Amino acid sequence: MERFLQLANRSTDQDFILLGLSARKDIWVGLFxxxxxLYLLILLENMLVLYLIISHRELFHKPMYFFLGNLSCLEMCYVSVTMPSLLMGLRSSPCRVSYSSCMAQLFLFISLIGTKCTLLASMAYDRYVAICCPLHYPVLMRPQVCWGLALSSWMGGLLASVVKTTCIASLSYCGPNVLNHFFCDISPLLNLSCTHVALTELVDFISAIVIFCGSLLVSLASYVAIGRVLIQMPSAAASHKALSTCASHFLVMGIFYSVILFTYSRPSHIKSTDLNKVLSVIYTVATPMCSPIIYCLRNREVHAVLKKTLHLY
Known part of the structure; x- marks a missing residue:
């Protein structure tokens, strides 16, 4: 962290110019x-979910809702890192940001996206234990384990971000520092560097293998095991009930990982395109907005707690 701060202070006189989401000024007001x-809706949705989970012990002490509360907190932080610069770009594009602000945004973005990957893997493991090892569930998913998984997710994302951001902050930018994006992302920054980026790309690749691919493999392995158990269940009703407990998470995980893998599976040192920005909107805006709806729309426990909170019965 100290090394990162030194590198950031070294280049505080540099500015980056964000071209924003769209170059068409006639649609800026509508998009804004x-x-x-959407930003206010995302904050409201996730604040409501977090409040319901924290204020009701019957939800907070269940591992599934404990992880969902962590996810809601992450989504609010996540969208607050990228959305302000998107909105600023729609008010006055191109938008000029300082070097230190750009690196800070990059650091938070990498940290939160890494945390989300590992948190989704922890949620997949929770569903695996609940369906495949129901008798051992209270022991395997006791509070100490849940807190350990949650803290590991947050610290893992933070550690990966320190390493990757330090490497990117060590690069030199000779200008013009124009990013064809609405926030400071890895690929556009590497594309602007006038120094050798092989080491930085290697670090980015290794961290992607460890964080993204590692968490994805854990999630896929959990759902493969769940699928085998569901096939062997003698009762269709029991199979449907078990499937309904993990369908929401599987859908959210599928959307998020699909977009992330498609966006970052190509070499990092490439020119940003409008497609990159569209995909970025999906995983920075659409998924945080849809996650609370997907998780809570068919959840009877959340519905009951919400009605109780609103004094509807």
């Missing part, structure tokens, strides 16, 4: 209203 509404 849409994304501001």
């Amino acid at each position: 209203v849409i994304f501001l509404t």
